[in-house]
Amino acid sequence: MKPLYKILLVVAWVAGSLPTCLGQQPTQFGKGTDEYGAFFNSLKEQLIHTQYRKTVYFGGKERKQFVQWIRDHVHVMKAMKYLEPDISSFWQFFIEQQTSEGLYFDYYYPMVARENHRLNLFEKRYWKVFARDTIQMHRLPVEADLEYLMVEGGHYIWQATGDTAYLRTWIPRLEKGIRYSMTDPLRWSKKHQLVKRGYTLDTWDFMQLPTSRAEYVKQGKDVQTGIFNIDENTPMGIMHGDNSGTYAACRQLAQLYTSLGNSAKARYWTEQANGLRKRTNDLCWNGTYYAHFVPDDPVPSYLKMDQKTTLSLSNPYDINRGLPTDAMAQSIIRTYQNLKGKNVENSFAEWFGVYPPVEPSYADYLPGSYMNGGVNTIVGGELAKAAFQHGFEEYGVDILQRMMQLNEKHGGKLPVSYKPDGTVDEGIPDNWGQAAILSAMIEGLAGVVDLGHSFEQVELTPRWLAAGKNEADITVAYGPSGKYVHYKYLHDPKRKTINVSLQGASKTYNFRQLLPAGKRLTHLTVDGKASTSTLEKVRGSLYVKVNNLPGGEHRIEMHYK
Template sequence: MRLSVIVLITLLFFCSDFVFGQTHFGKGTDQYGVFLNSLKKQLTESEYRKTLHFGGKRRNQFVQWIRDNVHVMKAMKYMEPEISSFWEFFMENQTKEGLYFDYYYPIAEPVNHRMNLFEKRYWKILSRDSIQMHRLPVEADLEYLMVEGAYYIWQSTGDDNYIKKWLPNLEKGLNYIMTDPLRWSARFQLAKRGYTLDTWDFMQLPTSREEYKKQGFDVQNGIFNIDEKTPMGIMHGDNSGLYAACMQLSAIYSASNNQDKVNFWKEKGEAIRQWANQLCWNGEYYAHFIEDDPSPAYLKIDHRHTLSLSNPYDINRGLPTQEMAQSIIANYQKLKGNNVENAFAEWFGVYPPVEPDFAGYKPGSYMNGGVNTIVGGELAKAAFQHGYEQYGVDILERMIELNTKHGDKLPVSYTPEGKVDAGIPDNWGQAAIMSAMIEGLAGVIDKGQLFDKVEIAPRWLAAGKNTAEVRVEYGPTKKNVSYTFNHDMKAKTINLMLAGSPSNYAIKLLLPDYKQIKSVKINKKTVAFSIDKVRNSQYLVLMDIMDITPLIEVRYK
């Protein structure tokens, strides 16, 4: 009788309109469900999303810069049927030494003069496609981002053979970063770059742009180009990206039972993590840069005490410890509480901004102290996952307000007073926020491929929601996981019903404050559990649940 009831409930669950839709938040999620739908619409209708025909193949582009494209893939994998073809185009054009190009432009675009500025290895003409491709030499992030893109493809398609053929290229890219004297610090055994603003692609000039031109120099050469004489330092975000890429490669090799490669890349990653945490941590957050070469005298910035945008990325890539992650989040909360710069939000590219400007960008503009949703989205996800659930909700609520203010359009970049700024694709920020909603608020994290092993950590109580229906689906395969969450305050019970593709569930259930568990049952059978305290939050933890459609019943007092 018990099993037949469970089967009936499951069938009803599967037969609802809720289940057969795409990734979305359903009943009980209210403004969050509406906001998620708005983000999905904006992402799919983005001006940067195009269909191209390069290299004799159809390509689905999200942004024409591959870095931005990969950042957007973290959301598009939940919607788009095909996410790999544009990434593949850049893989196909990887150079012999292992580097990737940043972007493409039509041959006739004015940026073609960069071919006269940069070394030949940093540009390429594809006559067949009438395009030019460049690498901005100062950049040090593409090689790890291409691994991140591969990981999204591997998870959402489950196509081991497809990724397997690209593994030598991905390894070649990481080895390039770790061996080229312009990319790798022999002194610190970490990736290095010219003194940019965090991960951004331009350096400071010794004079104003106008004066630099008068002296006969090319501004683009000055801000983008590097050689053996360029002063360089260690930027934490490059190294958290490298750490994550090593761990992602290790996970991919684990699926093919190549233990030697699993161990090799895990050891590489752990070494990078150890060195980066030892070198770059200032006691509260990751310092903007650590000098490998002395910072230029004309660069007026206190690197040690500048909080920069890669800090939330560092958390989500797994670089800091729990305590370090919480310290970073607390520093952003402090910026908000102090209302620094009289800013409407604390999601700064760098703080404090560089005076009197950085390569012509005045304080409060673009990445020089501007405010952007990229930081806000990554920060929200980090907050949800590290015991600052209410702060994560607060960030999302402010994002919803911005989205409403701009007529269901969420710009990515702002001045501190809230004026919309330019220079970054909006869908990059939108993808970061969508990822925060799925992996943070809804708490659905794929721990393998195709949701075969999945962590479910609903945090709806932090948002004041006692009911929530959630479905998360991979666009390329329709593999999915769905759950209904119900909290009955009078009965002091929480029910969580799960369905979809997983064969192994790990549950981390946020509990009401100051409550103690009376009993936990899975499909009416009493089970053992543990409690995980994350800062002030309590999570009920259940591991290795193998039931196809488990119904979890929690009673508390």
């Protein structure tokens, strides 16, 4: 056994003992998961003890922050909902500061001279000073993602708590934010009826400059104004990720309104989602993946990149938000596999922010650095989840194994951002990428997906066969409520049986079990009684499905040959 693997096993024990969930059912990968369990618990340890996670005191209340930027914070929530008792207080501070027109602020900074500079750059609607808390909040005007991300964060809170009273308080503001995105002339394309933004690198927050930063300053211009600010004269385009996020937010609003018993609102937001999906897929799909940008205004002449053929980081997010069809999703995943196979840019991994990088630079970021062709675990984590859920289970395992190697290489600390040669880069909070990977392990490899809230309706799809594991003891719990799902998986290749016992908070289980390649089901029992099932083929993978199992404890046994 390697020394570091022994260390990771100790970390697994320590992380498992952390007070990360209420009650006695912490989220954990237990017996039989071996190196995956050690890696999972290393990620838990890193997410809990990151420098970004802290308690702040704003608006007269304590707030549990995961990252001081609400965007990053929400992206980390996809993991922290399984670990942290308080996932709402920091999000609530940002929704409380929503402006009268519906927009949100990006982040808070202390009142110091360097950051006060931005108060002079942007219109008043894009900043606010909080004298009592000695902080300021800004919205980077070019950003077009906060309104859908706030809905995503609210949806995580609802899932983890089931608190409809809390939901009823804030859902009008969530709706107002999406309406702002879909009506403001600086956010909404009248031509395409889609969300637009200035020409950034995918969802990132800065635009290209006509010259180098130094030359821009020599011309008497402010760099931050040039890369962040927009007005009615700013060239803009349609970026697929903004629209997949808004599509997902409309679906989430529909689900939230259904939970509140408002069927009319649920129908309205479902209709909005369907329209967004069709328009985005019709406009942005280039035949293989989603094009980086589709022009709403002409692309600036100084931006030297082929927008149609540039692959960008929101493509895996698009899959996990449900935007593409299954065939489109599989095409995107194959695109990344091909990049790995060709070893483009002599890169250690294919998880590029954009590919190919922009030459000779993008706002002074050289090719292969940061988002300009840099490699990051944000993409890798989302891609792994998409791979597991769309018939590329072995590729999902391959990504996780390479993440484990990176974690080991860096002494049990997994950085998020790299140059193609594997050198660690700067600029992104590590816990954003760590959260994406932990989410992929829970919802992809372990296959626990909450279809509603509080695990009342669960889709359970153990994929341990793809990882070569014959045993797994899995518990997935929500930090705020302690509601959980627990299953034990046991595969006996000699007897050709798969046994799964499950229990938890669910009222309904939809169970799906991956069969070994080339095998077929011969017999299935549920709680010792013969039971019917259906088969589902996902690409080349075959799943046995048993839907609508009632809540309680169950034992499922399958025989195959």
